[in-house]
Amino acid sequence: MYLRSHPLTARLIVFVLLPLLGCALWMWSNVRNSLPSEGTIQITEGVGAPVTLSRDEHGVVHVSAGNDRDAFFAIGYAQAQDRLWQLELQRRMARGRLSEVLGKDSIDADVLFRTLGLYESARSAWPALSAPARASLTAYTAGINARLAHTAQLPAEFRILGVKPEPWTEIDSLAWIKVFALDLGGNYRREIDRFVAQSALTPEQVAIFFPEYPAQAPTTVASVEQAQSLLAMADSQHELQSKLRLAAPNTGSNAWAVAGRHTADGGALLANDPHLGLQIPSLWYAISVDTPTLKVSGMSLIGLPVVVFGRNAQIAWGGTNMMADTQDLFFERADASGANYETDGVWQPFQVRSEVFNVRADFPEKLRRQYAPVTLQVRSSRHGPIISDHFKVFDQPVALRWTSLDAADTSYEAFFRMNYARDWNEFKQALSHHVAPAMNMLYADRAGNIGYLGAGRIPVRSRGEGTIPSPGWDSSYGWSGEVPPTQWPQAYNPPSGYLVSANNRVVGEDYPYFVSHDWASPARAQRIEQLLRQRIGSGRKLVAEDMQRIQADTVDLDAAAMMTRLRERLPQGEHGAQAATYLRGWNGDMRADSQAASIFHVWMQHFRSTLFADQLQGTWNNPQRTRLLRRLGDSVRLERLGRLIQDDPTGWCDNRDTSRRETCEQALASSQASALDELHKLRGGWSMRDWQWGQVQKTVYTHIPMSAMKPLDKVFERRIGNGGSSNSINVASSNFAYADGYLQDFGAGFRQVIALSPRQVTHWYMNSTGQSGNAMSPHYDDMVEPFRDVRYYRLRTSADGALPAPNTASMAAAGASR
Known part of the structure; x- marks a missing residue:
C-alpha cells in the first residue's frame, strides 16, 4: 500500500536499490571465492614432490617441502593467494605503470620511478647473483604465476578497477628491493631541504633545523630557475610520500640484542620492530619454512621469497x-641545446631514452575521453638520472647519484644467504654482498653470542660530504670509492652484554669515514638502554617477556626532558590551571590513556607553529619555499625547542607581525591557549578526563588506492586509537588532520622477539594488520587491535634442531630444470 502511494520511492527501490543490492551480493559472493582454503593443502603441480602448505589460526603460512626450490615455489604460490593485489600494485609501482590503472594522479609517481630507472637497474643485478639465489627467485616467480593460472576469482580491487593481473618476473622482485631502498634512503630530500634553508635563512637560523650541519661544507649558488626546480621536486616528493606510503626522511626502526650471560637460559635474545609508512595490507608477510636444508621463519617482504x-x-x-x-x-651544466653537459671543461652528450606513459581516463571511464599517451625524454649524466627534467629545467639540470642504481647490485644475495647462515662469520659473509639500503643488522645465536654490523655500500667522496647539491661539472666533488666491507661498523659480544640500534649515531668521531649527519633523536636508543640496564642491574635474568614489555614502552625521554623546563612555565587561568594539574607530575609517558600526553603534544605542535610558521610566512614571496620551511619547522626536535626556551639569540619567539617584542614565555602561553582550544573542539567539551591521547591520536592503515575513493575507504581502510610518539620505543608519528585529530601514518610494521637457547628457539611476532590482503578475509585486519595492544602470537616451527649445510648445488639444478 505504501509503495503504491509513493511511486517515486517504489521506483527508487526497484530500479536503483534492489539492483545495487543484488550487484553487491553477487560481488561479495564472487570475491569470497577468491580466498584461499583454510587449513592444509598439498601442492603437486610445478614441484618436484608434493609440498604441504598449511595456514594456522592467524592465517600464517607454514611450508614443508622436500627441497628448497619447491619451498620457494610454495612461498610464491601462498603470497599470490593472500596478497595478489599488493603484488600487482608493487610490480606496477616499480615499473612506473601506476597511471595505467590509477589515472593521472599517479603520473608523478610513474615519472619518478621511470626516471630513476629502477627496473632497468634491477636487470643489471640479475647476472650478478649466484646460481642458487637466481634459482630461488625463479621458483618463487613460478609459484606466483602458477597461482595466477589457477585463479578464477580475483580480489575486489581487480574487479572494481577492471584490472587483470600480469605475470610476475624475477626482475620484479629485484626491482622491489630498489623501492624498499628508496623508502629507507631518501636523504637526497634532506639535501634539498638544506639547500633551500640556506638560501632563505641565516646560518644561525639554519642550525635549528640542521644542528649538525658542518659550517665548512661547500655551498653552490644556483640560478633562480634551478632553485625553483628543487622546490618543485621537494613538493612532489612530499605528495608522493603521502600517496604511496613512503617513509619520511629521518625515519627508522628499533632492534636490540641481549647476550646469553644476561638471560635465564644462556641463549641470546633479539627484538626488532622496523618502522615504515603504514598501510593495509602490511608490507610484511610472516612465513615458516621447513626443508631438509632450510629451516627458517620470520618476516618476508611481499615480492621476495x-x-x-x-x-x-x-x-x-x-x-x-x-x-x-x-x-x-x-x-649539471648543460649547453644551450640541452643535449650535452660539461665535465671538467669538456662537453659530453647526455644519455637519453624515451619513456611513454599510458594514462587511464577519469572515472567513470566510459563517459570520459581517454588521455593521450604522455612522453618523457629521460636524460642521464655520468652521475645518474636527471631527476629535474619533469619540472622543465634545462639550464642546470639536477642528477641523482645513488648506490642502489649501481650496476650488479647483489643486495638480494645478502638476504638469501642470511637465511642459511649458521654463525657470526657466515652472517657477515652473507651481508658482505649487501648494497642498499644501508642497514644496521643485529645478530644473536643459540650459544648466547650477539653482534652488530652496519651493512651496505657507503660512498667515499673526494670532496665535501654531499649534504647539499654539488657542482657536477667539477669532478673533484665526485665519489672516489666506497667503504670496504671489512671496515663497516661492527661489534661482537661487547662488554655491556647488549647492543641497541634505534637509528642513533652508529660511529664515533674516530671513525675514518663519513656516514651521515641525519641521525634520529637518541631518545629511543637511550630509553631501550635505560630499561635494559634497569633489568640487568636488578640482578634478574632476562626473558622474552622483558623484551616484549620494552617494545610496548611509550615513555618519550625528549618529552620528559622538555617538561623539566616547562614545569616553571605551566599556564594559569581556568582551563590552563586544570591542564597544569595533569602536566605537573607527568614523566613523558605517551600512553593512550594519558591526558597529559594529549595536552603536551598539541601544546608543542602549536608552539612550533607559533615559532616557525609566523617567522617563515611569505619567505621570498614563494609559496613552495614557505611550505618546505614550514614542514621543517613542524619537525624541529623537542631538544632544540628546549634550547630556544633557555636562549633565543635569533629571535624565533618574537612574532614579527606585532610591534612589541615577544618572549618565549609569551609564545608558550599563547600556544598552550591555542592547544587547549583545539583539544576542546576535538573532544567536544572542557572535561579533560575525556582528553586521553588514544582518543586524540588514531593510527591509520591506508589502502592504495581505495582510501582515496569514497565510500570504498570505509571497506578497505582501518583506523584505531593509539598512544606513543615519534620518540617513544612504541613509536607513533602523527600529523594534525583537523576534525580527524592527529593521524598516525608512520610506525612499526611488525614486531618480533626471538629467544634462542641451546635447547630450543622461541619466536614471538605480530604483524601490524593481518596476513591477508583480501578485504573479505578474516585475516585482513585481525591483528590491528592486538598489534595496538602489543600482544604477540607464537610462530611455531620445527626449526629448533641443528641446521645442516645448505645443498645449494642441488637447489640451483632444480631451479634451472624448471
Missing part, C-alpha cells in the same frame, strides 16, 4: 635503517 628479518635453527637477525647518506644531488 626469503625471510628478511627472522631466524633459522641457529641464529636470529633484525635490522634498522642506518641513516647513511648514500644519495647525492649534482647540478
